[in-house]
Amino acid sequence: xxxxxxxxxxxxxxxxxxxxxxxxxxxxxxxxxxxxxxxxxxxxxxxxxxxxxxxxxxxxxxxxxxxxxxxxxxxxxxxxxxxxxxxxxxxxxxxxxxxxxxxxxxxxxxxxxxxxxxxxxxxxxxxxxxxxxxxxxxxxxxxxxxxxxxxxxxxxxxxxxxxxxxxxxxxxxxxxxxxxxxxxxxxxxxxxxxxxxxxxx
Numbered sequence: 001x002x003x004x005x006x007x008x009x010x011x012x013x014x015x016x017x018x019x020x021x022x023x024x025x026x027x028x029x030x031x032x033x034x035x036x037x038x039x040x041x042x043x044x045x046x047x048x049x050x051x052x053x054x055x056x057x058x059x060x061x062x063x064x065x066x067x068x069x070x071x072x073x074x075x076x077x078x079x080x081x082x083x084x085x086x087x088x089x090x091x092x093x094x095x096x097x098x099x100x101x102x103x104x105x106x107x108x109x110x111x112x113x114x115x116x117x118x119x120x121x122x123x124x125x126x127x128x129x130x131x132x133x134x135x136x137x138x139x140x141x142x143x144x145x146x147x148x149x150x151x152x153x154x155x156x157x158x159x160x161x162x163x164x165x166x167x168x169x170x171x172x173x174x175x176x177x178x179x180x181x182x183x184x185x186x187x188x189x190x191x192x193x194x195x196x197x198x199x200x201x
Contacts, residue, residue, distance in 0.1 A: 003074040005162050010066045010078050013160060017178055019085050020059035022157075023051045023069050023076030027164045037075070048165035050079050056155065077163035083154030086111065086185050087130065089123040089192070090150040091199055096121025099198040100175070103191060111185025113176040114158060117165055121175065122158055123195065129188040130154065136192050147199040151188075 027047035036046035111124035130153035
């Protein structure tokens with residue numbers, strides 16, 4: 001992984017987007033194996049979890065602090081806390097692609113959309129709908145527990161590009177990158193119908 005690219009991306013998220021960032025564990029190669037830098041052979045989120053148990057408090061938008069953190073941990077993944085500037089709707093890749101195509105045809109405003117090595121798509125939305133989402137899905141005619149749809153809000157996080165994360169050695173990447181035009185993500189209520197429909201299919 002290009003350490004300069006990691007640092008530059010972390011600074012850009014913090015300073016340009018005002019997204020809080022925290023360093024995370026990363027993938028390492030040991031004897032032809034790919035493991036998490038946390039050292040646990042049974043790690044359930046290899047290369048995709050925070051370095052510190054206090055990550056939510058330590059996350060920062062200060063470029064100076066980001067330089068200090070990545071100076072100490074130059075290979076660290078980039079952790080973005082949800083529930084602050086954004087929440088995330090997380091769905092399987094196929095359902096996410098179907099929903100994305102439909103939303104684009106409808107001309108809906110979209111925020112950043114992230115693809116993970118675990119073949120998931122993550123739609124960034126305005127924060128604050130975590131408790132209401134199950135009822136929204138029910139009103140659309142589906143049982144939330146039957147859909148492979150997760151809502152990431154306060155206390156949760158995503159791993160941002162160009163971090164390497166997941167059992168397969170591969171980088172997270174933006175399907176729709178954060179740009180000036182999508183600085184403010186949409187309300188989850190504006191996206192949930194096509195996303196839930198795609199998950200149900």
